[in-house]
Each structure stands twice: as C-alpha cells, then as structure tokens.
Amino acid sequence: MNAQEMYEKMKARLDKVVPDVELRIKAELAAQIVNLKQEKNAVILGHNYMEPALFYSIPDFTGDSLDLSRKAAQTDKDVIVFCGVRFMAETAKILNPSKTVLLPAEKAGCSLAASITADDVRALKAKFPGVPVVSYVNTYADVKAESDVCCTSSNAAAVVESLHAETVIFLPDEYLAKNVARETGKHIIFPALTPSPSPAGSGEQLEYQLIGWRGRCEVHEKFTVKDIEAVRAQFPDVVILSHPECSPEVVAASDFSGSTNAMIRYVQQTKAPHFLLLTECAMGDNIAAANPEKDMLRLCMVRCPHMNTITLEDTLNALKLNRYVIEIPEEIRLKAYRAVERMIQIG
Ligand code: 13P
Ligand code: SF4
Numbered sequence: 001m002n003a004q005e006m007y008e009k010m011k012a013r014l015d016k017v018v019p020d021v022e023l024r025i026k027a028e029l030a031a032q033i034v035n036l037k038q039e040k041n042a043v044i045l046g047h048n049y050m051e052p053a054l055f056y057s058i059p060d061f062t063g064d065s066l067d068l069s070r071k072a073a074q075t076d077k078d079v080i081v082f083c084g085v086r087f088m089a090e091t092a093k094i095l096n097p098s099k100t101v102l103l104p105a106e107k108a109g110c111s112l113a114a115s116i117t118a119d120d121v122r123a124l125k126a127k128f129p130g131v132p133v134v135s136y137v138n139t140y141a142d143v144k145a146e147s148d149v150c151c152t153s154s155n156a157a158a159v160v161e162s163l164h165a166e167t168v169i170f171l172p173d174e175y176l177a178k179n180v181a182r183e184t185g186k187h188i189i190f191p192a193l194t195p196s197p198s199p200a201g202s203g204e205q206l207e208y209q210l211i212g213w214r215g216r217c218e219v220h221e222k223f224t225v226k227d228i229e230a231v232r233a234q235f236p237d238v239v240i241l242s243h244p245e246c247s248p249e250v251v252a253a254s255d256f257s258g259s260t261n262a263m264i265r266y267v268q269q270t271k272a273p274h275f276l277l278l279t280e281c282a283m284g285d286n287i288a289a290a291n292p293e294k295d296m297l298r299l300c301m302v303r304c305p306h307m308n309t310i311t312l313e314d315t316l317n318a319l320k321l322n323r324y325v326i327e328i329p330e331e332i333r334l335k336a337y338r339a340v341e342r343m344i345q346i347g
Contacts, residue, residue, distance in 0.1 A: 006031040006057060013056045017289045023053065029312040030057035036319045042079035042102075044315070045071055045092070048260035049280040049307040050083050052289055058315065059083060064261035065091070065137050066152040070344065072096055081318055085306045086326075087113045090141045093326045094336045095344075101326040104314035108306045112138040112245075115215030116172035121146035123193050124169055128211060133169045134159055135339065136176060138217075141328045143171070145335035150343040153244045154259035157183045160210070162346050167208065172215030178248045179257070186210045219304045220245035223278040227299055228253045235274045238297060241266060242278035250278060267294060280304045 007027035014023060030053070037044055037058070045068045046059030055062060061071045065088060072080055072092030079100045082089035087110055089103040121133060121143055135147035136156070144150055151159035157180050160168050170177045174190065181188040186209035223246050231238055241263045242254040251257045256266050260283060267275050267287050276297040277284045288296040317323065328336070 001031050001034050003028040003031040006034070010053065010057055013289050014052055016292065017052050017285050026053040026057070026312055029316055030054075033058045033312065033316050033319060036316070037081070040079050040319055041077050042081055042319060043071075043075045043077040044081045044083060045088075047084035047088065047307065048264065048283050048286065049304060050286075050310060051282050051308075052285045054083060054310070054312050054315070055282070055286050056289065058312070064152065064154060064259045066154050066259070066343075067261055068092075069095060069137070069152075069340065072101075073344070075099070079319075081315060082326075083310050083315060084108070085110045085113075085304075085310075087138050087140060089326045090328060091137060091144075091340060093328050094141060094144070094333050094340050097328075097330075097333060100322070102318045102322065103324050103326055104311070104318040105309035106324045108309045110138050110306055111218040112136065112173050112215045113140050113143075116143055116213055118142040118146050120193070120213070121171065124171075124191075124211070124213075127191065127193065128167070128169060131167050131169050131211065132163050132165050133171065134163070135171050136173050137340070137343070139172060141332050141336045144339050145332045147171070147336075147339045148342070149346070150339045152259060152343070154262060155343065155346060156180045156244070159343060159346055160184055160186075167211065169211045170213075172213040173245055174212055174214045174216055175220065175247050176244050177210060177212035179244045179251050181210045181212075182248055184210075188212050190214055217243075217245040219280055219302045220278070221247065222302050223247075223250050223299070225249050225253045227278075231276055231297065231299065235276075235297065237272065238274040238276050239270060239272040240276045240278065246278055254278065267291065267296075280307060282307070 044059045046062045069091050073095040081102045085108045093101040132148040137150050137152045188210040189208040190212045240254045241256045274295045284296050
C-alpha cells in the first residue's frame with residue numbers, strides 16, 4: 001500500500017478527528033508499517049485505547065484485553081506487534097511462546113500491574129492458605145504464575161463465580177474487586193500483610209468472601225461522582241458509560257459499565273442524544289470516528305500515560321529494529337499459562 005492510498009483510507013474515517021497535515025504525516029508512517037508488516041510476516045494487535053490515527057490504520061485486529069489475548073493465541077504469523085501495554089504483550093507471549101512478541105515502547109507499563117509483586121501474592125497465599133487467587137490480566141507474568149486463574153474486566157464476575165469457592169483472593173485492582181463484590185453479592189476485605197495467625201486455620205467464622213488488594217488504575221480513579229453530576233446537570237439526557245476500574249460510586253452513578261469492547265458495543269446499539277465515556281480519552285475519539293451520527297461528550301483530562309507512549313513512529317521502529325522483544329522465563333510462563341488459559345476457557 002502506498003502513502004496516498006493509506007491517506008485516503010484514513011481520511012475517510014478520521015476527517016473530523018485528526019487535522020489534515022497530521023493525517024498526511026501519519027499516513028506515510030502507517031503505509032511503511034503495513035508494508036514492513038507483510039515483509040516480516042507480522043500481525044499487529046491494537047488495543048481500543050490507541051490514538052485514532054494508529055487505531056484506524058495499521059492493526060489487523062483491534063479490541064479489549066480478552067479479545068486481543070485470543071487473537072494472540074490464534075495467530076500463525078511469526079511476529080506479534082502489540083500496540084498496547086507490557087502486560088498485554090506478556091499475555092501474548094504466555095499464550096503463543098514460539099512467536100516473537102514486540103512491544104513498541106519499552107516503558108509502556110500500567111499502574112495496576114506495578115501495584116503488586118509475586119512476593120505480595122505469596123504472602124497473601126501464606127496468610128490465607130487454600131484460598132484460590134484470581135488475578136486481573138493487568139498484572140505481570142510472575143504474578144500470573146502465582147495465581148489460579150486470570151480475568152479481564154469483561155469476565156471478572158464469571159471467573160470468580162466459576163470457582164464455586166467460599167472465599168476468593170482477587171488482585172490487584174481495589175475498584176474492580178469492589179465492583180465484582182457488589183455484582184456477586186460478596187463481602188470484601190483488604191487485609192494488611194502483617195504476620196498474624198491464619199484466619200482460615202484459626203477456626204474463626206469467615207465473614208468475608210473476597211480478599212482484595214489496593215491497586216488502582218491511575219486513569220480511572222480520577223473520575224468522580226461530582227463529574228457525573230455536573231455533566232447530567234448540563235445534559236440531562238446523556239448516557240454515561242464507565243469502565244469497571246472506576247470506583248463503585250462512579251459505576252453506580254453511570255448508566256452502563258463494562259470492558260472497552262462492551263462500551264463500544266453499547267454505544268453502537270443504543271440510541272441516545274449524547275454519550276459520555278468515563279475511560280481513556282482516545283477511545284471516545286475512536287468511537288466518534290466510527291459513529292459520526294453519535295454525539296460523544298468529552299471529559300478528557302486523562303490519557304493513560306502508558307498507552308499514550310505507543311506511537312506509529314515507535315511501531316515502525318519496532319518492526320525495523322525488532323524491538324522490544326518480550327521474554328519470559330519458561331518456568332514462569334508455564335505457570336502463568338495455566339492461569340491465562342483457564343480464563344480463556346471460561347470465556
Ligand atoms: P479492557 O480489558 O476493558 O480493554 O481494559 C484494559 C485496560 O487496561 C483498561 O484500563
Ligand atoms: Fe493500566 Fe489504567 Fe493505563 Fe489501563 S488505563 S493500562 S489499567 S494505567
């Protein structure tokens with residue numbers, strides 16, 4: 001594909017979203033990436049939070065974390081370029097280890113994944129022996145390796161319920177855990193990791209069913225009920241959607257809460273005069289580009305600083321220079337694979 005063809009393809013979608021000069025520069029980069037992708041027999045996976053010019057040009061597949069994990073597991077290409085953050089690229093490597101997995105920006109992390117270590121999980125397991133551990137997919141491979149099963153925002157409650165356990169450890173997102181507790185009718189606690197006799201072994205009556213951790217998404221924790229009230233006062237007929245990494249108060253004050261894919265579907269299938277998304281800003285732009293007839297309000301003081309580091313320039317360099325290669329020690333990968341694969345089986 002040449003740059004002009006790419007420009008025309010992008011222009012058709014992004015005319016109202018990306019200024020024309022920027023579009024021309026980005027189309028040039030995108031055309032080079034698509035050609036190199038074919039040469040290197042690579043597949044590009046793009047998370048829903050990618051900026052519009054990237055989202056609508058180079059990915060073979062776009063989607064939420066669960067969806068993209070499945071695509072990574074199924075691909076027969078030699079190289080997987082993950083336009084997302086490190087834990088997502090790691091999940092691709094866990095599921096499809098014979099492929100070269102590239103993350104275009106080395107430092108594309110995640111505040112949730114950084115909030116917990118494998119040692120923390122081991123300490124929790126020692127404190128609550130025999131209690132199964134569910135880890136959000138927004139964790140690194142060594143944390144997944146200490147877990148019984150993973151979940152994403154689209155299947156968290158189903159994964160917890162699939163365990164049929166009286167008590168479950170749910171890590172590391174405090175807000176997602178509270179939202180899951182509410183959805184599944186479970187009482188949640190947040191234990192301190194100080195040495196104390198195991199409550200499970202002490203014969204005490206357990207009055208909680210979910211054990212959480214105080215990790216937070218640095219983007220979603222910023223939305224407040226006050227924001228929602230201010231927007232509803234100005235636009236009484238607005239439909240508000242929030243990601244389940246928002247606080248339970250924000251989720252309760254919203255009209256719908258779900259994974260990034262679920263939010264996109266909801267907007268597509270719902271007739272409303274205005275929509276407000278409480279999630280990473282780029283996704284609102286991507287939905288607006290695909291649904292020009294929908295009025296998307298913006299409350300965009302927050303972009304994810306990690307997702308934001310993935311650019312077309314970096315993606316081109318990733319393919320040119322074969323960087324940054326995701327490596328996971330095999331003994332950790334094998335243990336993490338069990339937890340991720342179990343999640344995928346649940347759906
Ligand atoms: P999804 O699984 O809903 O795409 O969410 C990933 C994420 O990092 C949200 O902040
Ligand atoms: Fe992590 Fe939040 Fe960024 Fe998602 S939006 S990658 S949870 S920091």
